[in-house]
Amino acid sequence: MTNVAEQLQKTLQGKGLNLTRPRLLVLGAMQYKEPQTMAQLVTICPSVNRASIYRIVTLFEKLGIIQRLQTGWKYKLELTNEFHVHHHHATCDNCGQTIILAEDSILEKRLSEISETKGFKMRSHQLELSGLCAACSV
Amino acid sequence: MTNVAEQLQKTLQGKGLNLTRPRLLVLGAMQYKEPQTMAQLVTICPSVNRASIYRIVTLFEKLGIIQRLQTGWKYKLELTNEFHVHHHHATCDNCGQTIILAEDSILEKRLSEISETKGFKMRSHQLELSGLCAACSV
DNA sequence: TTATTATTGCAAATATGTCGCAATTTGTTA
DNA sequence: TAACAAATTGCGACATATTTGCAATAATAA
Secondary structure: OOHHHHHHHHHHHHOOOOOOHHHHHHHHHOOOOOOEOHHHHHHHOOOOOHHHHHHHHHHHHHOOOEEEEOOOOOOEEEEOHHHOOOEEEEEEOOOOOEEEEEOOHHHHHHHHHHHHHOOOEEEEEEEEEEEEOOOOOO | OOHHHHHHHHHHHHOOOOOOHHHHHHHHHOOOOOOEEHHHHHHHOOOOOHHHHHHHHHHHHHOOOEEEEOOOOOOEEEEOHHHOOOEEEEEEOOOOOEEEEEOOHHHHHHHHHHHHHOOOEEEEEEEEEEEEOOOOOO
8 A cells, every 4th residue: 555545544544434346446546736626636547436426525625634635626717917906815625715915015015025936937926725715614 | 887897898898898887887896996706796796697797807818908826725735845845836827837936934934924923824835837948038 | 891810609529527226346254 | 353333435316516518699990
């Protein structure tokens, strides 16, 4: 059993959950360098049912084993800088509400510094926080 | 015609595209404070067909009028910190290269502070920079 | 107004995500 | 190892989201 698999087992056992073959397969599929889409996971794990993959992904997310990244389907839309004012967002994992965070000079300054150390000329950026809003974190 | 509508018309004309009623309506729906979901747009613009809204949104995105935002329930999946290393990305607009940016304590600290002022319990965040890499910015 | 072209509406197809329940697997106990 | 209880999965049906072809409509220019 690989290192990561052992880590998974510990995490599962801590919650009284079992280390099963489908869960191992999905974990294995996550080891590729690139983040995977649902469709890719389904393809990579043909022996695991689609519904099960969704359930496993949901579980892994709750256990903090994986996280979702922006690149496609469920999304919100807003006008870009030219048509609007630049700011950031904090979205509640529970109720889905999006809180607007005003541009922050300390943050922007730090971003510039980090970019410069890499010789990167930043032209724009997108920052998204996720967690629980005031109402949902009670 | 409002200021923003005129701006839209200019953008469209530049590409030989027309300023139509559905496009104006979708633009209007985007003027609300909160970012909108597809479902919300469809509700706000009942006279515009669902398929057309999708097409208009796709067009607006290409024209740089609107942008998609991550909101917690999304797309690609990757292992979290414990099973992987947390980092950010800087992508070069010119050559497409992605630079990995290590986690930065100053940045993380500031994010926590900003969240707290809003009563938001941050659990994770995602940061994407775009601009020019060292090689391309010469 | 008319012709030409761009856009849209409609309806059907495809893709994505969820749910209940029976079948299977896992862990436990003997 | 056998047998049981609980956890987990597969299956199929359902619900929702997104895309596509094509005919109908609206916009532009003459």
